[in-house]
Amino acid sequence: MLKTLKKIFQIGIITEPVDAPSSPETEALGKACQAIIDAKFNGSLAIRQVDAGSCNGCELEIHALNNAFYNLERFGIHFVASPRHADLLLVTGPVSRHMEEALRIVYESTPDPKLVIAAGDCAACGGIFGESYASAGAVSNVIPVDLVIRGCPPTPMQLLTGLLSLIRS
């Protein structure tokens, strides 16, 4: 136990300001967003992530949002286990035809008002997989999308910046 505590104190708090000193704008954005989350979402924005056909690259970077450096929860944003608890859907991948209906069901299960982000190049336009017998392509081909975050995969910082800009708008 002592070793564990020692390690915790040794490392300290490593959470970074959003897009560190180079971009004070983004940090301001973060703060502004937090105010909006406080006001509009009662201090808590719930995200349901849906992999609708991704290669798992986007998922790895979305996971990274929860590590101590990005610490998404500091803005009151957190991931939930069911679409019924979500304010926002974060969808990745070209939508495989085998996931198409599941994605629609998730969308319908999410209470209104809801937001949808298509994250990654595949979600944006189908990416290198495009549309085919097995792929329905872009997320917007299946459900309405409010914001697209490009990248293959988008880095945690791109995801965070995109997320915050959507909430702000």
Place this chain on the structure above:
Amino acid sequence: MGTPNILFRLLEELNNRQLLKADSSIDYCPAVDIEPIHWLAVTHMIQQYQARFAGLWVKELDNAFYVIACFYIEKNYLFVRTALHKKTPLRLPSLSCLYLASSRFERHAHDLFGIEFTGNEDSRRWTRHQAWSANQYPLRKDFPKAGYSTGKTPTDKTYPFLQATGEGVCEVPVGPIHAGIIEPGHFRFQIAGEDILYLEERLGYLHKGIEKTAEGKDISDLIHLASHVSGDCAVSYAWSACMAIESALQITAPDRALFIRAILAERERIANHLWDAAAICNDVGFAFAYYQLGRLRELWLRTNAQLFGHRLLMNCLAISGVQKDYLPESAVQVIRQELKPLEKEVGELERILNSNASLQNRLKTTGILSSDIAQAVGALGYVGKASGIDFDVRRDAPYAPYHQFKIDSPVLSEGDVAARLSIRLKEIVNSLQLIDALLKDLPAGDYQTGWKMPHRATSGIGIVESWRGELLTFVGLDSLGKISRYFPRDPSWFNWLALERLIYHDIVPDFPVCNKSINGSYSGCDL
């Protein structure tokens, strides 16, 4: 790969029994052509030589479908091929009576090519859900890439899962969308109370037509596509695809490029093991390790971005080498400086994990995969190594540059979640030491070499040890140098079978941590 005695003896026996076709024309070796009627007999004989089944796929060429099976026999691979002419019934005996793992490969081949494997006890669809109908076969050349689908694709509601019955028995369907941030797949549990009676996996949700998408692509576009088959495994997929094409075209990448590839592959292994170790601890509620190991992983990925231009190392490889010379002296210094501190921290965290009684209580004896079952399903990578299967491609069927290095591959016999975690942590340290050795001997020279397009149709195979285990890629090229066939075989084809079996003695609440300790690739198998 030299030809060891045992393989020679097998080939001699097959030859003596006149089971080999005389007019064989296979580009890769060692490979044998046989008649369809000998398919089962030859495989049976191969099994007698203690061979491990390593995959099965189909290639259409002119007027026939070629079915190819791969076996590993004591430090060597053997490919067995047979031709089914289009005018004859497209039928072969199933190998599932000899090798359990062949069943899903055969179902995949049936769904996409329409080859019937008689005697496969499980003849249900596998990769196909409802995006195309039972009499359409998307990987046939006459099936258009766009398919015939119009309108919405329904869910596959009618898939006949095996059901248990009895007093107090109930069924728990999970997925395709899971509670966490994870790939989609369906798990169907038959339970009595908390005890799992039976678990059945249903994958295929991520099938996005990768094999079909590859066809007609240029070689360089294929390497790009390969990086995105399973995004956590970008380097290994790209490497095995490069290796397949390089062997087909007889290209030898320069030594420096091969060393850089190996450094990339070891970096990928370390990043994924750090993350999975973190996630295993998180799944049993030990948040401390999740955050500490997650921190180490993030720092590691940042170095990836700084030196290789991509956090997950996508698109770093190229045919005949790597995209650029990533390792000038300054970069070598950056890598060197992070090796020792990471090794020290991983050691420190491992001691904390090992001395935490409540964590060990959750991980030990949980999800035990016996050595016999691991063997029967052909478990690979850390899943096999934690259950006594001492196999690592880098050591046992070595490819450049690993043949110049001593590869320490850990092996344990417990087969539980704790053992799989322990193998991961050991592999992190081994890979750090390997990177150090690779940097010490890093040769000067080019990072790519010149090569020519082929003027005839050809094919090749690449096999590497990805962080999940042995990864095999088959690539066919047409006479214009375009891709005519791409089949990557993820190690998870076998490890998914292990997951279904190691859960028998467990309870539903332990499933997440068991699943995480296997961490099969969904995207890499659904294709």
